[in-house]
Amino acid sequence: MMRTSDVAVIGAGVIGLAVAWRAAQRDMTVTVIDPSPGSGASSAAAGMLAPVTELHYAERDLLDLTLDSAARYPEFVTELESATGLDVGYRRCGTVSVGWMGSDLAALRDLAEFQRALALTVETLTAAELRRLEPLLAPGLPGGVLVTGDHQVEPPALVAALRTGATFAGAQLVEQRVASLRVDSETVVGVDLADGSAITAGETVVACGAWAALLDLPGDVELAVRPVKGQTLHLSGDPGALSHVVRGEVRGAPVYLVPRSDGRLVIGASSEEAGFDLRPRAGVVHDLLRDAQALLPSVAEMELVGVRTGLRPGTPDNSPLLGRAGVDGLVIATGHHRNGVLLTPVTADGVADLLETGTAPTAWKPFDPLRFSPVRVDREASWS
Ligand code: GLY
Numbered sequence: 001m002m003r004t005s006d007v008a009v010i011g012a013g014v015i016g017l018a019v020a021w022r023a024a025q026r027d028m029t030v031t032v033i034d035p036s037p038g039s040g041a042s043s044a045a046a047g048m049l050a051p052v053t054e055l056h057y058a059e060r061d062l063l064d065l066t067l068d069s070a071a072r073y074p075e076f077v078t079e080l081e082s083a084t085g086l087d088v089g090y091r092r093c094g095t096v097s098v099g100w101m102g103s104d105l106a107a108l109r110d111l112a113e114f115q116r117a118l119a120l121t122v123e124t125l126t127a128a129e130l131r132r133l134e135p136l137l138a139p140g141l142p143g144g145v146l147v148t149g150d151h152q153v154e155p156p157a158l159v160a161a162l163r164t165g166a167t168f169a170g171a172q173l174v175e176q177r178v179a180s181l182r183v184d185s186e187t188v189v190g191v192d193l194a195d196g197s198a199i200t201a202g203e204t205v206v207a208c209g210a211w212a213a214l215l216d217l218p219g220d221v222e223l224a225v226r227p228v229k230g231q232t233l234h235l236s237g238d239p240g241a242l243s244h245v246v247r248g249e250v251r252g253a254p255v256y257l258v259p260r261s262d263g264r265l266v267i268g269a270s271s272e273e274a275g276f277d278l279r280p281r282a283g284v285v286h287d288l289l290r291d292a293q294a295l296l297p298s299v300a301e302m303e304l305v306g307v308r309t310g311l312r313p314g315t316p317d318n319s320p321l322l323g324r325a326g327v328d329g330l331v332i333a334t335g336h337h338r339n340g341v342l343l344t345p346v347t348a349d350g351v352a353d354l355l356e357t358g359t360a361p362t363a364w365k366p367f368d369p370l371r372f373s374p375v376r377v378d379r380e381a382s383w384s
Helices: 014-025 060-084 102-117 127-133 155-168 209-214 282-295 297-301 344-357 362-367 376-383
Strands: 002-010 030-033 095-099 123-126 143-147 172-174 178-184 187-193 198-206 226-236 245-250 253-259 264-268 303-314 321-324 330-334
Touching: 002 014, 002 172, 002 187, 014 030, 014 155, 014 330, 014 344, 030 198, 060 155, 060 344, 060 362, 095 102, 095 127, 102 143, 102 245, 123 127, 127 143, 155 172, 178 198, 198 344, 209 226, 209 303, 209 330, 226 282, 245 282, 253 282, 264 282, 282 297, 321 344, 321 362, 330 344
Parallel strands: 002 030, 002 198, 030 172, 095 245, 198 330
Antiparallel strands: 095 143, 123 143, 178 187, 187 198, 226 264, 226 303, 245 253, 253 264, 321 330
């Protein structure tokens, strides 16, 4: 069987579904292909929307993109919720980073100086201020940093709403595995599916996260994307244990706690270079629970509901691969690494612009999908 679409989107996680929704809203016919929609990295993500808290020193270009996407979130959510009638759990709760020891706090304060130098809004908290803000955190924590503009969303709820939104807008979802890209005279013209059927499309968008590493692309194109395993723990307890997202470093290891308003809590996350191995590991569960409980003692009383494992699509500079990759008919939207949920609105809007106008946003120059590829040198001229 052969279907025809203007756009084929490979991957039905938050990125692929949001791209499909936006493209279908612009009257393109869209088919999204995924053997198990929403079950990849999107299902394990905690949903921190924290461009400031999660800033790393060498990631200046990425900061512009994450801030842009965070600023799009309120309208994106309002539009999606009113189109679908579904709540995506967007909560403007702010994020508190806490130090476990004085040296952790010193590192947080150094980062806060860097953040302020970039005109970002951060407030340093004394131990007493931290205690007033989050009274159930462990006594004795030396202080922290508050970012009032870093929020959260619930990834599984976002997936459900994007799936509904994309479908309402006319996109088709095909629950199949992509076997290969269809290529005709060096142009990508759709995909062949594992069941022997095919979808022909004028444009094919690669939005399958880490699995993009397994796709054979035409020509010299290689995507510098790799799986970075992350495990999150899902707990349930009384509401109100925390009113902010809390991020901490305990004995040098990062841990974060994302409280939902009904008492659920997500604890994350490991960062493991383990290939495509999705099995949860007991030692990781132990370490996350130990560190989360060190910060919030009442974790010990909560019900452990489950462990979820996902594969972040990592790249050498932790920034996404966005735009054309030197092959007609092919658009890349992967490599979002730790920021897939946060970068969903800006990615979907930019890919829809690219599909409609043929031009990627100029702000995407640092995210050229071929910046790590041997053919990059030949492409430099096209950006100037
Ligand atoms: N953004 C949090 C994580 O990737 O674990």
